[in-house]
Amino acid sequence: MSRIQARFAALKAQGKKALIPYITAGDPHPKYTVGLMHALVHAGADILELGVPFSDPMADGPVIQRATERALAHKVGLKDVLEMVREFRATDEQTPVVLMGYANPVEAMGQAAFAQRASEAGVDGVLTVDYPPEECQEFAQLLQAHQLDAIFLLSPTSDRQRIDMITQQASGFIYYVSLKGVTGSKNLDIEEVGSKVASIRQQTDLPIGVGFGVRDAATAKAVAAVADAVVVGSRMVQEIEGSSEDQLLNNVVKLTQELRAAIG
Secondary structure (H helix, E strand, O other), X not given: OOHHHHHHHXXXXXXXXXXXXXXXXXXXXXXXXXXXHHHXXXXXXXXXXXXXXXXXXXXXXXXXXXXXXXXXXXXXXXXXXXXXXXXXXXXXXXXXXXXXXXXXXHHHHOHHHHHHHHHHHOOOEEEEOOOOHHHOHHHHHHXXXXXXXXXXXXXXXXXXXXXHHHHHHOOOOEEEEOOOOOOOOOOOOHHHHHHHXXXXXXXXXXXXXXXXXXXXXXXXXXXXXXXXXXXXXXXXXXXXXXXXXXXXXXXXXXXXXXXXXXXX
16 A cells, blocks of 8 residues: 555545645755655645646646746756655655656656656655556556556546546546646636536545645635545645745745645
């Protein structure tokens, strides 16, 4: 059982839902990333989603695009991100870490080398936005051979055939994109999300996390009522972007605690 599977099982036994905050590795500066990861855990995060900086983040809205640009300005790449995870693991062996990113850095390193190095660094799951399931069978198998969960996105437009294709390859959890558009978009329809999540549950026993539109505690609470996990990305990155260096950790902790309290 992977760390991700174990965490969801433990939360389910307690009648709780997972809080999964996202931050971009290297934002606002590489020296803060590991400290931010630990702060998120202490404030109530159950799983960490760590963005791998990439020059063309097609699924991400302007907030995360700017975070990526800040990280890239410090020349943070995939190798650096893996070292950050390794450093985090030195004092936290329990909290699952998911890398979210794009195919190009993985291809540059090589799929096999990436899987091995990610596993050795202490990564638990990998979500690669632009690896379509039609072309991802071998990569998903490679990840799982290295005890890494292959995590996939589903969206409001995913039909039953595509859901089936993805759930056959996925492990850890399913990430449901709650709306059409990029990260940080507004106008989240909770009733529609609940209906789609219920439909996906008919085709998989994997936990379902919902993200791309959770902007505050009230939305997080509503999403937690219909999903197994709440993913908060743009709102978390926005807090980082708007914080001075001396208030960075305090502000991130405060937001995380608010979200944790709302989710229950």
